[in-house]
Amino acid sequence: MDLIKMARELGAAIQQDERYIRFMTAHDENERDNELNELIGKIQLIHMSYQHEAAKEDADEKKLKDYDTQFNTLYNEVMCNPHMRVYEKARQEIDDLMKEITGILTLCVRGEDPMTCDPNAGASCTGDCGSCGGCG
Secondary structure, eight states: OOHHHHHHHHHHHHTTSHHHHHHHHHHHHHHHOHHHHHHHHHHHHHHHHHHHHHTSTTOOHHHHHHHHHHHHHHHHHHHHSHHHHHHHHHHHHHHHHHHHHHHHHHHHHTTOOTTTOOTTTTOOOOSOGGGSSOOO
16 A cells, blocks of 8 residues: 555545545636736735834834734735635645545554544634643
């Protein structure tokens, strides 16, 4: 049994899944949205300016606050963009799929039955990784 070959086959199957197709379509739409990309570029510049100012020994708190305000305003614009909203929903779906797949594999490595193990059974994450057997 060639596990690497099987992993590649699983990867190919994931790329045929509707969730993956929605995610890639949304990604491509974001790439074509010039207004969205311009906003993202502005956010990156503000973030770099903030980091540069914050690294100074005598950082100007007013400048930092202004950068923070500008960042949050632009971030809200980005997240309200229709293409970004579709992308975020699709990204969450693909993330959930990958967490479930990883969770199943993790449980199998721990000796669980591959056909019946459920990474979501009893899942109530507290955020404290020491309190459970793992998220997957």
